[in-house]
Amino acid sequence: MLNLLANIDDALYKGEEWLETNKKTFLSETDTGVSFKDNFADLLLLELSGRWDYVDLRIPERRWHYFAVKPVIVPADYPEDNDTNAVAFSILKPTDSRAKELIDEILACKNADGVVQVHLDPNRPRIAPEVSANILSLFYSYGRGHEVQESLSYLQKAMALEEYQESRYYFLPEPLFFYTWRLLCIASCSTIGTINKKRLPKELHTLRDHLIRRVSARVGTETDNALCPAVRILICQSLGIKNEVDVQILLGLQEKDGSFGKAWYVRY
Template sequence: MDPKFKAIIFDLGGVLLDWDRQAVTNLPRSQMQTMMNSTLWFDLERGRLTLQEASEHFGKTMGIDARTIQHSFEEAQQSLKVNTQLSQVVKELKASDEDLQLIVMSNISQEHFRSIQRLDLPWSLFDFTFASGAVGMRKPDLCFFRHVIDTIGIPPSQVVMVDDRVENICAARSVGIHGVLTGGGSSIEVGQILRNMFFDPISRADVYMKKNAGNHLSAVEGKDIVIRENFSQLLIWELTGDAEIIYLKWPSGKAHAADTNMRIHLNGNVEDGLWNFWYDEPVLTTSEFPPDADTTSTAYLSIPASHFSKMADVQLVIEKMATNIDSDGIMQTYFQKDRPRTSLEVCCNILRVFYRFGHGQDSDPRITQTQEWVVQCLRNKSYVYGTRYYSVPEAFLYFATRLYVECNHEALKRELGSIKEALLERINVPTNALALALRISSCQLLRIGRHCYKNDLDVLRSLQQEDGGWPTGHIYRYGKIGAYIGNRGLATVLAAKVIRYEIELDSK
């Protein structure tokens, strides 16, 4: 739970309770709305009039029999039903922290308030109940908010208010209360907002990842297609250090899910070190699909060294990459002659492998052309629309940031120095959850001040869903048809990592 919040104020009508406007049969909706927005109605809500008196006043001013008006009030009252989804959220909030104060603050006459006591709200969980008809004030009167704050004894900066009227939220915020507007939003969305404000995002993400262990499938956006692929699983393994939650198909062709003790006997052939993107048969592409340098690089960068015995010696793979070049001397994506492709992001990951395993620029001139191309693309912002295989600029910026941080070559660091400026240009640009997590992670790796990406971080936090995971998002795509591919598991572990970093920073 966010320690800065110690109380939540809930409205009744439109929040914890819903009423059916179609239930009022004797008055047109327009007349009901006219009455409910009149000063007479406000006097009723402030307890200055009884229902009988209000009905008579409305009858005289509108030329309608008072009994018809009173019957309409009763129909509206009888149609009230508990919002079960938000009621469940209330129970979860109280169960998570017994010290959290839950408060009802509603514009409602005394007679109507007595009537709704029959409804199955978890009344016992609320520490205070403020009905406008009982206190003689109504929202958005500032005096009503100040009365509530004084009574509960909690500073307004530590209080959250949930209401469906914008004028009430505006008034609440004016006295320092944090307002959450429900108008137009579904109960699921409101519940998600509250869970994200009050529940620990890291533990929720861990529960999601473990619950779906071995089944963190990727999805093709806009199509009812899920796929198993190795690339996302390798990144998840690196980010979590937990092989129990992923599935993989190793270059030998053997697959495993949650089996870290698997034994594979390799003969040292380089083919045993070349990884394929696909775990299952390829989908929406050629049936025969070659291993690629991106998945291969990511494998050697992500898998703990203790598992390297299951793959060919990395030096054999480095030699293979170094000779797999195009006419410009740039290392290519696929280990297949009839697929001549180069990719910025793939080149970043290839270079990371060369530097990780002792083939820096001084000792291996074969990386010169590839390295120069990456630097040139960064300087000229050739990544701004994504690339053939990656759908968002954040993918290149993330992998280029990793190269910048990990390489031990001062000249390359200087040439990649503009990566910070490139990242700052992307701050606050709308994008999907996974790309947003990549952006923030890159900022953290480069020690960019959190004030720069605070809004992005707030957006990312808000995107955590009810089950604890983040939305799928996407960062890569099919080269030929352009369809986007994303993975909820990858988005979740990366989002959790950047949030954990901020929490740890606060604790120091």
């Protein structure tokens, strides 16, 4: 145990050193080698680290776009999406009037089943449980979770499955687990990293149970993608689940410079 703790301390030191050295220059990369700046990744980094000096976010006058500069690989008119905007508004907490305007726009993007779609453009009828989790986080953070219960039902069904079903945008279950965990933290009026079961709305208790079951079943898998064990460690730690297996996996994936290599995350 002492040796493990020493290894963790060393990994943290090297990782923090790498973040300091590379702050404000973090880029995403496609599997074809195209690098680009995206707001979505920086927003999540800001939320988890609490460090504005790590990110290069330029707050827009109105809506957020996934791409920080110009879209790559997709058409130049790639639309704004509810996912990025929900994450941004739930983290940055703009004025109530501005938040209400966005939330009302998002409500206008429901499909025939009442599930909020991915894009602010209602003519792009795509849904994904990962996006639903982030939409729900926004609504619960403003006390309006009751207005998107169809999206909650959709997310509940996805999390109730034994096996992950790939969506249009995601091909691994860990992002779904992460966004669901984030929702539970926010909905229980806790800081990111803590789920207060006593304050968690009753309609989300089953979702918590599904998360525990699904994450526990994935421990020790995807050993070549640092994102996966990292997400599972975060969730297990907050839920009191012992998980030394993923800690060892993550330690083994750290590179000499303190980073953890490329971790494929999303597709579009």
